[in-house]
């Protein structure tokens with residue numbers, strides 16, 4: 001969890017690289033779906049461009065499909081992969097999911113069905129000032145999704161992805177009007193989840209107002225004791 005632009009995606013990406021975890025980003029899954037040109041894709045595009053959330057059941061289904069696909073990739077038979085999943089695949093980070101109370105409940109059901117459990121829930125915190133500065137400079141690779149910032153995390157060659165050389169693009173929903181709506185949606189729908197995970201004893205709060213390296217240090221501190 002964390003407001004748009006707090007750095008969830010960047011932190012998740014770094015942690016996945018350093019710990020060998022799989023990153024499951026619902027924003028990326030939805031953007032993929034939105035780019036497909038189908039009727040559903042076009043609907044999603046409009047929802048995301050207006051700063052609202054996609055349908056809970058649809059997002060939960062995309063996550064479950066991805067978890068199952070990960071299990072299969074590791075060679076476990078359907079329905080059986082969960083026993084070996086965490087041994088072989090070191091784990092996964094859900095980036096941007098759950099975002100509503102309904103999604104949190106669906107996640108619980110899904111994990112139970114798959115025999116998996118959550119180790120922690122991270123609340124990535126940043127002020128409105130930080131958020132607006134970050135989102136206006138954010139760019140991402142149109143092909144592999146790697147995230148950059150024109151000032152804070154510049155690519156080696158301006159406008160090109162370090163990893164795959166494709167062009168960097170600005171997301172439609174990073175325009176100022178949409179950012180305002182995304183912040184409102186976050187406060188109304190997702191902020192209550194912080195309490196939900198605090199009560200479950202899973203909550204870890206990360207101060208993400210600083211530079212990325214400082215924020216990663218904050219993450220590392222909160223990771224102590226997480227299995």
Ligand code: ADP
Pocket residue numbers: 003004005006008026027028030047048051052053054055056059095096097098099103173182
């Ligand atoms: P950010 O968190 O910076 O807004 P994301 O890439 O995580 O960026 O999400 C972009 C958009 O995708 C959201 O504004 C929302 O419309 C949609 N989205 C992502 N995750 C979810 C989710 N779990 N439930 C509903 N909509 C989602």
